Amino acid sequence: MSRWRGLPASLDQRVRQLVVQLRRLKDHSGLSLAALAARTSYSKSSWERYLNGKKLPPAGAVAALARLCGADETRLLALHEVAAQAWSAGRTVPEARPPEARLPEARIPEARIPGPQDRSGPAPRAVGDGPAPRAVGDGTPVPRAVGDGTPVPAASGAGHQVPLGPLVLGALTVLVVAGVALLLLRPWQGHTGAWRGAGAALAGRASGVAPEFTHRPGETFGCGVQRRGGALYAGHSRTDTAVLGSGAEGWDVVEAQCLLHHQGYDPGVVDGIVGGRTLRAVKRLQAGSGLPTDGIVGPATWKALRR
Incomplete structure (x- = not known):
């Protein structure tokens, strides 16, 4: 059996299938390239190019080889028709794929801390200024300072509290988006x-x-x-x-x-x-x-x- 050189790696699978079938017929027939040239209308160099994937053989050459070897001419011509379509295309066009779903960007609402104009009580004192004086007899609770200088109104006072609703909503949005991304990507699944x-x-x-x-x-x-x-x-x-x-x-x-x-x-x-x-x-x-x-x-x- 002849030892053939490897076909080009860029050769389309459909063309490769046709060339492999033609090589098998040539090997089984025992004919050399010179003998093929003598018994067909195609030269020795042409057969060399056809059988090494350098050039697509014409339908006439495929039919001639099938007749010489007693092979199924109809099946070989069907393979040639498919290979000719791939050869003329030059390369396989990537198949259309649906557009990828885009995840909505999470937007976390900024927490609004009431300013001095929103407070009905007296303005808080900065940390380090000493203890805040307590009003005598007016019953108004006095806010106390915490370590970062942010005043926290007393629980029983009439002052405004920091709104926590937008913060909680933003955090939940981030968690939902992260969960959807994990479900889509599934990084825990292997590829074996x-x-x-x-x-x-x-x-x-x-x-x-x-x-x-x-x-x-x-x-x-x-x-x-x-x-x-x-x-x-x-x-x-x-x-x-x-x-x-x-x-x-x-x-x-x-x-x-x-x-x-x-x-x-x-x-x-x-x-x-x-x-x-x-x-x-x-x-x-x-x-x-x-x-x-x-x-x-x-x-x-x-x-x-x-x-």
């Missing part, structure tokens, strides 16, 4: 195991870019399938065009495995990798939906998963 998928979804919405998928042995992801806008979503990917074949991995695979579980087709553990059980579950779904049972998740299979 079943919670990692939810953490990734939050990070994707916050930054607008999906986090990189990294598989860890034994790790599985949680599924929270909901219907939004007439379609089912598990919260890991919103794609309906990604092409997933054997060995594919990523958040799109996690989404597909969750939807397979929801539709009643067991793909095994939700680990984000297309293995044998996931392939068999996809084929059962395709058979039940009247689709070709090739085990590859493409646009038509996504449509069946999300309905």
Whole structure:
């Protein structure tokens, strides 16, 4: 089997899937690049660019290779159509996300301490001026000074007290806002195991870019399938065009495995990798939906998963 160079990291997953299929056909046929050039209307250098992801092969080259190798020409051309859309777009456009909720800013009302014009009694004396003289015979309570120089009227007097209502209301507002922020952010939840998928979804919405998928042995992801806008979503990917074949991995695979579980087709553990059980579950779904049972998740299979 030929040893191929690695495909460019920037290559779209849909184009990568097509190139991998063409490489497999070429390896199974045993034909060299020169032999392909001799049996088709495309040069050896052209085949080198097609099979190394440097240039999108035309539909004619895909059909010619399928005929040479006895492969399913219709399925390869369907993969080519999806790859051509991704190639012409240049890069994946970030999906629209709902605007983030903005928390109201807490405004704490300033406490108003009555001024001298609001007091009916005599003005308080400053600390350090000695004890305040007590009025004789008029029955008016005399305010006493505290350590910071703020006068506090006597409990039985007729003077005004400092209004505490705005202070209490402001403090409650701050507590409510902090509680809402904690509920939204949930910093106590980790990003491993079943919670990692939810953490990734939050990070994707916050930054607008999906986090990189990294598989860890034994790790599985949680599924929270909901219907939004007439379609089912598990919260890991919103794609309906990604092409997933054997060995594919990523958040799109996690989404597909969750939807397979929801539709009643067991793909095994939700680990984000297309293995044998996931392939068999996809084929059962395709058979039940009247689709070709090739085990590859493409646009038509996504449509069946999300309905």
